[in-house]
Amino acid sequence: MRLTSYGHSCFLVELPGARLVFDPYLLRNPAGSTPLTDLPCDYILCTHAHDDHIADALALAQLHRATLVAPFELAEHFANDPSRPNTIDLMPGGGIDLPWGRIQMTPAIHSSSLELPGGKNLSMGVASGYLVTAAGQSLYHAGDTALFSDMALIGRGSLDLALLPIGDRYTMGPADALSALDLLRPRLAVPMHYNTTPVIRQDPHAFATAAARLGHAVKVLGLRESLDC
Secondary structure, eight states: OEEEEOSTTOEEEEETTEEEEESOOOTTOTTOOOOGGGOOOSEEEOOOSSHHHHTTHHHHHHHHTOEEEEEHHHHHHHHTSTTOOOEEEEOTTOEEEETTEEEEEEEOSSOOEEEOTTSOEEEOOOOEEEEEEETTEEEEEOOSOOOOTTHHHHGGGOOSEEEEEOOOSSSOOHHHHHHHHHHHOOSEEEEESOSSSGGGOOOHHHHHHHHHHTTOOBOOOOTTOEEEO
C-alpha cells in the first residue's frame, strides 16, 4: 500500500488492484494546487459534503471515470449531476466488498452540508470516516471528527495505518488525537486537517514527538510526499 498526501485531508492510496482518492481538495487547496490530471484513480471516497472535502470530486470522477463513494445523501447528490458518475452510497456501519478489497463506512462526529448560492446550506446527512481493507492490510481515514470511544472498535482488527485530524476548532486537536491513537493502536498514523487555514494552525512534528512518548509511530507527510506501508 502506498500513501501520498495532497494536503488537508486529501490522499491517494494505491493498492493492488485499485487507486483511491480521499476527500479531493486539489485545485484550490491552500496547501498547494494539484492538477486533476496528476491523480488517476478508480474510486473517490468523500467523508462529507463540506467544500474542502469534495471540491474536485465530480470533476476528478469525470476525468478518470472513477466511482464516487459517499454517505447516502451526498452520493444521491453526485448521482444527479449531469455528468452521471458511477456512485456507491453507504451509511456508517455499512460496507461493500469489491474485487480488490472492502470499503466500510465508519461514524464521525461532525456536520455535513453543501453551501448554496446566497450563503445558505443544504444538509447532506451524516459525516463519516472509512475503513479500507485490501491485500491483508487496513487503512482508517477518520474524516473530520471529534474523539469518540468507539474508535476502540474500529481499531480492534489491528490497523496498519490511521489518518487522523489534529487541527482543533472543527475536529480533534492534538491532545484528543493522542487519545484516539490509544484507542485505535495503529501500526502507523499520519496527521491531517491542519495548517490549511490560520484557525487550524498546529505543529504536526510536536504531535509526532508527543505520540512517540506514548509508544505510537507517527509520520508527518509534506505535500505530494509518499510512504509505502
